[in-house]
Amino acid sequence: MTENAGKTLDAAVFGAGRIGRIHAANLARQQGVRLKYVIDVNREAAAALAAQHGAQVADIDGALGDASIGASVICSSTDTHSELILKSAAAGKHIFCEKPVDLTVERARACAEAVERAGVIAMIGFQRRYDPTFTALKARIEAGEIGTPEMLVVTSRDPGAPPIDYIRHSGGIFKDMLIHDFDIFRWILDDEADTVHATGSCLSDPAIAEAGDIDSTAVTIRTKRGRLCQINTARRAAYGYDQRFEILGSNGMLQAGNVRPTEVVAWSKQAVSRDVPEAFFLERYRAAYASEMAHFHDAVIHGTPVRTTVADGLKALELAEAAALSWREGCVVKLGG
Amino acid sequence: MTENAGKTLDAAVFGAGRIGRIHAANLARQQGVRLKYVIDVNREAAAALAAQHGAQVADIDGALGDASIGASVICSSTDTHSELILKSAAAGKHIFCEKPVDLTVERARACAEAVERAGVIAMIGFQRRYDPTFTALKARIEAGEIGTPEMLVVTSRDPGAPPIDYIRHSGGIFKDMLIHDFDIFRWILDDEADTVHATGSCLSDPAIAEAGDIDSTAVTIRTKRGRLCQINTARRAAYGYDQRFEILGSNGMLQAGNVRPTEVVAWSKQAVSRDVPEAFFLERYRAAYASEMAHFHDAVIHGTPVRTTVADGLKALELAEAAALSWREGCVVKLGG
Amino acid sequence: MTENAGKTLDAAVFGAGRIGRIHAANLARQQGVRLKYVIDVNREAAAALAAQHGAQVADIDGALGDASIGASVICSSTDTHSELILKSAAAGKHIFCEKPVDLTVERARACAEAVERAGVIAMIGFQRRYDPTFTALKARIEAGEIGTPEMLVVTSRDPGAPPIDYIRHSGGIFKDMLIHDFDIFRWILDDEADTVHATGSCLSDPAIAEAGDIDSTAVTIRTKRGRLCQINTARRAAYGYDQRFEILGSNGMLQAGNVRPTEVVAWSKQAVSRDVPEAFFLERYRAAYASEMAHFHDAVIHGTPVRTTVADGLKALELAEAAALSWREGCVVKLGG
Amino acid sequence: MTENAGKTLDAAVFGAGRIGRIHAANLARQQGVRLKYVIDVNREAAAALAAQHGAQVADIDGALGDASIGASVICSSTDTHSELILKSAAAGKHIFCEKPVDLTVERARACAEAVERAGVIAMIGFQRRYDPTFTALKARIEAGEIGTPEMLVVTSRDPGAPPIDYIRHSGGIFKDMLIHDFDIFRWILDDEADTVHATGSCLSDPAIAEAGDIDSTAVTIRTKRGRLCQINTARRAAYGYDQRFEILGSNGMLQAGNVRPTEVVAWSKQAVSRDVPEAFFLERYRAAYASEMAHFHDAVIHGTPVRTTVADGLKALELAEAAALSWREGCVVKLGG
Structure with missing residues (x-):
């Protein structure tokens, strides 16, 4: 207190x-x-x-x-x-x-x-760390359910690219979009990057390439403890906002799936189908945003430790810079520290 | 207005x-x-x-x-x-x-x-009619997605029986618990009961039988248009609160599934597993309760028609009485009107 | 031997x-x-x-x-x-x-x-009792996984009605189609019927009604031990062959789901969709038919007990007759014995 | 012919x-x-x-x-x-x-x-190309269901490492295990590798490292047309044999999931759970092996084109060598041709 x-x-x-x-x-x-x-x-x-x-x-x-x-x-x-x-x-x-x-x-x-x-007290809005599904998964890792974490696969796709003018000032896809995934990587694997490799392409809209950016990336991180992480992202997933990850441990696997607006299942002549995921981050992370601000309030009023610090923000940014360098140079980047 | x-x-x-x-x-x-x-x-x-x-x-x-x-x-x-x-x-x-x-x-x-x-303006709190999953399903029926509705199967189970004293004053399981299911039946099939058959047993706790009640029921309704509805209920489902239904139409089927607290999936040596459903009605119908009161407010302020009227409450009660009679007498009950 | x-x-x-x-x-x-x-x-x-x-x-x-x-x-x-x-x-x-x-x-x-x-040695071809999913479920009940079985819900729907000439000589839907479900009921609940109630309608094709039959039924059985079973059937499910059941026990629930041809999942703008079930009984029960004949061979050569006897066939037929009577007379039928 | x-x-x-x-x-x-x-x-x-x-x-x-x-x-x-x-x-x-x-x-x-x-006629036993789920997915890509393929994510994990003596003579994980994944990559994306990056670790058993090998890999391939592929593998997944992939296209996504022995779903106090996947490749690819040999027979008797040629085997091997080089040198490897 x-x-x-x-x-x-x-x-x-x-x-x-x-x-x-x-x-x-x-x-x-x-x-x-x-x-x-x-x-x-x-x-x-x-x-x-x-x-x-x-x-x-x-x-x-x-x-x-x-x-x-x-x-x-x-x-x-x-x-x-x-x-x-x-x-x-x-x-x-x-x-x-x-x-x-x-x-x-x-x-x-x-x-x-x-x-x-x-x-x-200073807290950065990495809201994913406050999402009910993600926090439950994290707690289950920490409770030892899957043994030692070994490999993380992150899928992170937006329903569509933002306006090209936004992209021009975004700092590039690694800082703008993957910053969240780099934070998730550090949080879930509880480890730091040793090397980063990133590649990518501009597949949806040539204007993004003209702006010097890409819309699809494939990033691999090897941690100081030898754990592996693969991140795949796309600015445009036709089926909507896709935010999943899975973590393989020595004793099992945990997956975090997408959230659907409703639990309706339709059986037609063609298929058995469910809702596509919640439309975008405002809908998908509604509960996370609420929980995040309650967390900030707790930190300020009750002195509970902040889960997402400015130092976390800095680390994610360093990873984004390393990934961007790897992509531009076509090489593997060794992280300092 | x-x-x-x-x-x-x-x-x-x-x-x-x-x-x-x-x-x-x-x-x-x-x-x-x-x-x-x-x-x-x-x-x-x-x-x-x-x-x-x-x-x-x-x-x-x-x-x-x-x-x-x-x-x-x-x-x-x-x-x-x-x-x-x-x-x-x-x-x-x-x-x-x-x-x-x-x-x-x-x-x-x-x-x-x-x-x-x-x-x-008078509105009865059948909150299920305001649930996002159920209202989406209802809207899709009305949009013709499955053609003519023909058969409804309702599963409605509580995680555990209430205190025996509550049961004694509850009016019996048909009025206390199935009242919701009878309302769902009328809403989803958009039809009225012609005959009702109900049977049941006391399987979880003899004290319920001593109180003159049962804890498990199987109800069948045939509607005036010949549509069929089966309802199965239990006071005690060990895995929690179970609220599902499915509606078969001439052109397909729609199901309303349970809502889970998180989208974590765990893969262990034994099984691939997900969360059990939301614990009980307060959690399961949180969004429904919010939407219900917004609906009441709209009705009062803007004059929008009330979805769950006192007449609906009366109809559900008549079905509960018919079901109770069927159960007690071991017969099929013909509804009036 | x-x-x-x-x-x-x-x-x-x-x-x-x-x-x-x-x-x-x-x-x-x-x-x-x-x-x-x-x-x-x-x-x-x-x-x-x-x-x-x-x-x-x-x-x-x-x-x-x-x-x-x-x-x-x-x-x-x-x-x-x-x-x-x-x-x-x-x-x-x-x-x-x-x-x-x-x-x-x-x-x-x-x-x-x-x-x-x-x-x-005499064995009746109730092939469902040899299906891998159904036998696994039965074994898990017997291993005590869900405690005492209390309620069974059987969904049994064909992809379409047979030719009207077939229906005329079929003995009626209860003997022709539900005979399998009555056998499943006895096998899964390991109990005998005390009372049967059946109702139904002809909803898909008036020719079926003209032939004196129905195409949709809702049957409820209460067993001698007070357990409950609900069966719903339809001659025509637009999405295909639907063979599911679920059994609620004092300690949990087991469900037997449909089998799909492939494990492809498609994510489109509209929906996340999977295959409809295997087309009809020949595809759905391919493994069951193979296992059934191996079982017969074992019985003949090694003297292993027959799982589906003529007596089982007789019991299922008695239930079909009772259900048909209940439907025709609009009453609850008490079984002898 | x-x-x-x-x-x-x-x-x-x-x-x-x-x-x-x-x-x-x-x-x-x-x-x-x-x-x-x-x-x-x-x-x-x-x-x-x-x-x-x-x-x-x-x-x-x-x-x-x-x-x-x-x-x-x-x-x-x-x-x-x-x-x-x-x-x-x-x-x-x-x-x-x-x-x-x-x-x-x-x-x-x-x-x-x-x-x-x-x-x-010469055919290499890449049996995955004959699996019902994978072939259905491939056919749906070719039918244009998801537009232009853009990103492939392959998950390929064994239930446990083979004996260390096997590993010593296996040619290393890239040639022994990922050879299948490299073939899937070429088949699904219908493209050739331009660059390969691979990293990995030995996380399950130090004896594997002593044998000069690793048990977990993360591979990224960028194709000549700029498409991206990520492969993650592990010799030891505690929950069994895991063979999934997903392909993002300009118009949607298709996933190939694991195959389960039965369709039983269990609802307990703790979780809603399903079977783990088929135990290992002999069970998982039973249908694929049958279909593969029918394909070979067709090729020999009827002259139908072979789906998996020696040239395909050669290409997969070249990828395996490139990946092994990337892993050993910590660099990105450019493919010839």
Whole structure:
């Protein structure tokens, strides 16, 4: 328990877009939480979200200058993350920040050091670690159900590529999309990468190649303990959002499957069929987002350890850079450390 | 749209027990709704629930005498349902009432007539009709996916029998447990019973037989249009709460399966295994309860037609009585009308 | 071990139709078995089957008069079964006979008595009891996996109705189609019927009703020990041949599912889909037919007890008659004994 | 149709071990086939298999010197394959040879050239290409169901490592175990490798590492057309033999799942569980082995094109060598051609 136990928490939300609205609603639902400020360059969006939660529209310095604010919830665009983390840390605010920490390892490292120095609680929004299926699987590994983990296979596919303009500013598929898979790899195998190999292709839309990126990747990681991980991703899976993984252990295997909207099964002349998976991440990870913000609240109020730290964000970013290098150079990349 | 469109709704909640707390929270979440009163013979429970929603503790007449109250939400014990429906209708309040309307057909009929006369909106809490899986299945039948519905098989099993004292006052398994299945039958087949046959046994606990009841039933209904329905129920399924049905049509079949807590699959030396179903009705029908209260709110505010009327509650009760008679007499019962 | 152990077996096959050819091939595959005669009113069919197995075409008396013949394999039309059983028993031949024994209880009883008197091994072709899935399930019940069996739900649907002329001579749906399900009921629950209720409808083709029959049935059996069984059948399931059952016990449930031709799963924009079940009984029970004839061979050569006796055939027929009576009279039928 | 259409086929079987007995039985079942010779250094095994099929024990030259022999069925140890292929080709016999052609690319190439020169039909025993599930999946790809194939993920795990002595002479995991997966890759993606990356570990038994081998591999292939393939293998999956793959296309995905012995589903307090997969390759690929030999028979008698040629065996071997090189050197290997 920290000194905050039992106290209320006033929070400032940075970014009133889609994910900002979700985090704001999930945080507001926690006991004793008050959303006090909403900050967004789009004043209209800020005002709408503020109104919904009885908060006020503010600017960065106004919000961080208010000593009553205990937490910054950073849901703004990626290029603002590091600045907001640094300022929030400097102001002594606890921090929740959407992934990624930053697109450069240098700034991400600076953030990790800043929150460390400031002694604030800082959590990165790798929401998959809060998903009921994934956390149940992780707990069963830790309970020894499959013995020693040996091989992880991650399937991670989006229902369609984002607009090409998004892709141009995304930092590339490894930082934008696989960042989640790199985090899952570290969490599930409880190990660090020794070598990384990545290859890929642009198969769905030539415009992605013109933007210097790819839409399909195949990544292999060998860990320091000799464990193996394969990740396959695609920007476009015609059947929808596909998020599965399986972990082979010395004593068995655990799989995490997709979540379906309903449990209807149809038997026709042609086939026996079920629903395709939940449409995209907002639907698929609805429960994870709720649980994630409850976790942040617990960390701030009760001092429970943060599951997804800025250091985790930094590690995932380093893997993304290594994978991108491997892909560009056609070589195997050895990780430091 | 009714004259209430756009207006706010003040509500009185009768019953602060488990289901009352769920309905209260789901109703409070609707736009423009205010829980004004909580009424329960257990004043402590009433006070706790009232405190949670900024409501006041009241008594029946006080609540119904307040002209600002637009809706009664009846979640009290079954033996109070009909009185509260009649009083609420007389006071011109819209009504949501947990199932069953009453344990006697006579009083249930009186309730149906009273709400009709009063012109209030009245909805019975057959929450299954609001479940995402069941409503998707129903919509697909109506879209013609399986042609003409011909045969319905309903599996409805509880994870364990309630306390014997509950059973003694439950009205018997047909009214207490199968009431839901009889409603599902009418909804899915969109037809009325012509004949009913029921048999059953007490297989799990002799105390149930001593209380004059059974714990396992097998019911067959033939409809006026010659369609067939089989219902099998058990008070005790060792593996948990089991709520499935399947509907055979002239052109195919649709099944509604159980919902699992997670999508983890485990491969061991012995078996490939998945989660057992959600533990019991509160977990299984969480989404249904939320959707149900949104539906009630829509009905009151926007005048959308009520999916589960008091007349539906009455019909289900008549089927329960016919089934009980069939079981007791060992005969086939012909339904009137 | 009988005196036949280690010896060879010469057999006569009666009926060279579809099922005769299957049984002949499966029997011929057994060690030391020689198909010596094929008998069929259709001489051409008999000749073709005989040629395939190095057998001769014969007539009934010729075949049964040959002292070297150890076994009669009766696969001819239903109306010839009892005569061939009686003659084979009189001639001291061991008997395999396709289901049903006969369409009348009287003649079936006479057959049971005749084989008893003659001391010959006699086995009825209830092939489902030899299916790998069903036998595995039965073994697991007997191993106590689900405790005491309490409730059985049988789904038994054909992909389409046979020609109307077949239906006219079939003895009705209860004797023709449900005879298998009544046998499964007795085998799986290991109990006898106390009461039977059956209802049904003609939903697929009015010609079936004109022939005095129905195409959809719902049967409920309560056993002497109070266990419950529900059977639902249909002559026409648009998605194919559907043969499932599930057995609830005091400690869990076991289900027997359909068998698919392949394990391909397809993920499209619309659905995640698998194969429909094996097309019809010849495909679905291919392994069962092979195992059945090996079982018959074991019984004859090694004296292992017969799993499906003429007495079983008689019991199934009695249930079919009781069900037909219940349906016609709209009453519950009490079984004798 | 070749000149052999309608004719009979006399065959010599080399190798009377486990797989030899399976191939012999499946070939003997074909219309007009006679097993004439069985050749094995183990005379007892040869005699037993010969007796079963009415064949004679012979030696290599005796069998190949018999002009009546139309086909060599080579099921002997790997180190004898190339010699028997060369001799059979020289003698003008059609050839079925178990995989691999040889452990060296040079000798495998010599075999490919020899059968080409001799004009004999030669088929390699990549039985997976004859499996009902895999062939159905392949046919559906070719029918365009998922559009253009883009990414293949192959899971290939054995239930346990073979004896260490076997491993020492196996040619290493890539040639011994992944040879099948490399063939599946070429067949399913209908493309050739441009680059290969392989890594691996010895995780189950240090004796394997001492023998210079690994037991777990992760291989990535990028094809000439930019398609991606990931293969993961393990010598030891505690839950049994695991043979799955999935192919993502521009318009959907197809998966090939494991085959189970039965369709029993058990619901207990703990889990809902199914059978583990068929135990090992002899059970899993029983239908494939039968279909494979029918295919060989068709090729010889009717001249139908061979699905798995010696050239295919050579290509798979080249991939295995490239993968082994990648693993040993820790680099990405570019394929020639």
